[in-house]
Amino acid sequence: MKVLKDQNKTMVNTEEVNNKTNVDNDDVREKIKNLIKKKNFNLRDLSRNIKKNDAYLQQYLYRGTPKVLPEEYRYLLAELLDVNVNELIPNWLKNISSQEEFFILRNIENKIDHINQISFSKELLLGLDFFDEKNLYYFQTYISDCKITTIVDVSIKKFIKPDIYLLNDKKNYFLATIEFSKLSQSKLSVKPYFNDFSPFQINANLLNISGLILWQCSKIFSK
Structure with missing residues (x-):
């Protein structure tokens, strides 16, 4: 599994690039302000929506x-402003995105809602062992001041090796480290990845596995 740390900051090398980035960001803000004014929307209600x-x-x-x-x-x-999402993307971000291959991942907790999607660079998955991009979903966990995004291969529905898996109990998803039990050859040892449940031993055929974890990153929120 790949693990990346994202400090939620864009690295720039020169003052010129930094200034151009700020101008592009401001242009998008002005466009959004005009759309909101034109449609007579309320900022508070939009924020809630x-x-x-x-x-x-x-x-x-x-x-x-x-x-x-x-x-x-x-x-x-x-969607609320009834515009193409590309109109709300700064030019500098479009330029970066156009140089990479992306595919769309859906949220495993809400597969139907098209809003719950993220675009993901194929380059980040190079070297990882999976069969089909269509089997990849994302799962997000919030811990303290951090949001953790996990990419899951949902084609894996059973224990295949000691690793990190996504489990579910009545549609409640959680991450767990699973390995062979040292106490019983017929059971698996299941330990919490985020200390959100107590470790337990279980027969492999009774474990409800939703997928194998391929990739993970964390986003640190500013205080």
Whole structure:
């Protein structure tokens, strides 16, 4: 499994690039302001509709926090404003994205809702062992000031080797480290990945596995 740490900062090498990035970000903000004014929407209600606090869009549009609207909220806002999501993407981000191959991942907890999708660079999965991109979903966990995104191969429905798996109990998903039991040859040892349940031993045929973990990254929220 690949594990990356994302500090939620865009690295730039020169002042010129940094200035261009800021201009592009400001252009998108102005476009959103005009769309909201044209459609006579309320910032507080829009913020709630994209699942954020009442002041989220006010801070983004007028204080520049966050600098770039995260993809999940960009999709939601685009749908509410009835525009193509590409109109809400800064040019510098479009340029970066156009140089990479991307595919769409759906949220395993809500496979039907097209809003619950993320685009993912194929380059990040190079060298990983999986059969078909269509079997890949993402799962997100919030811990303290961190959001952890996990890529899951849902074609794996049984224990195949000691590793990290996504389990589910009545549609409640959780990550677990699974290995052979040292106490019984007929059982597996299941340990929590995030200390959210107590370790247990279980027969392999009774374990409800939703997929094998391929890749994981964490996003640190600013305080």
